[in-house]
Amino acid sequence: MGQPVAFFEIISANAERARAFYTELFGWTAEADPEMGGYALVDTGAGEGAIGGGIGPSSAPGDTGVKIYMRVEDLEACLEQAEKLGGTVVVPPHDLPGDAGRTAIFTDPDGNKVGLWA
Numbered sequence: 001m002g003q004p005v006a007f008f009e010i011i012s013a014n015a016e017r018a019r020a021f022y023t024e025l026f027g028w029t030a031e032a033d034p035e036m037g038g039y040a041l042v043d044t045g046a047g048e049g050a051i052g053g054g055i056g057p058s059s060a061p062g063d064t065g066v067k068i069y070m071r072v073e074d075l076e077a078c079l080e081q082a083e084k085l086g087g088t089v090v091v092p093p094h095d096l097p098g099d100a101g102r103t104a105i106f107t108d109p110d111g112n113k114v115g116l117w118a
Helices: 015-026 075-084
Strands: 005-012 029-033 039-043 052-057 065-071 088-095 102-107 113-117
Touching (some): 005 113, 015 029, 015 039, 015 052, 075 102, 075 113
Parallel strands (some): 065 113
Antiparallel strands (some): 029 039, 039 052, 102 113
16 A cells, blocks of 8 residues: 655745735635744645645745655655665654654655655
8 A cells, every 4th residue: 555645835935925825726724823933734625634734934945845745654764765766865754743743854866855754
């Protein structure tokens, strides 16, 4: 069985503009949370079991863009396999706040960033 998409993320140098664009375009709701540095969790309106997402401000050069997060059982094993296939780890495994799990980010051979979530 394949790995499911767990989350999507849109990072922008102008997060307010990005939130306005996507909420207007797709009818999503997304309220920026000051305690999360202006990051907004997205409700796509797709109901229970829908893939969640977030829209947030850029925090480092080159981190803008759209990224998917794949749900995996073992971050380290998946990152090792990604590297064997020509990928590069850009954010090593780390804990998310609260009980949200652990995440990591790699780039594929074309430089596209892909997140992992366990």
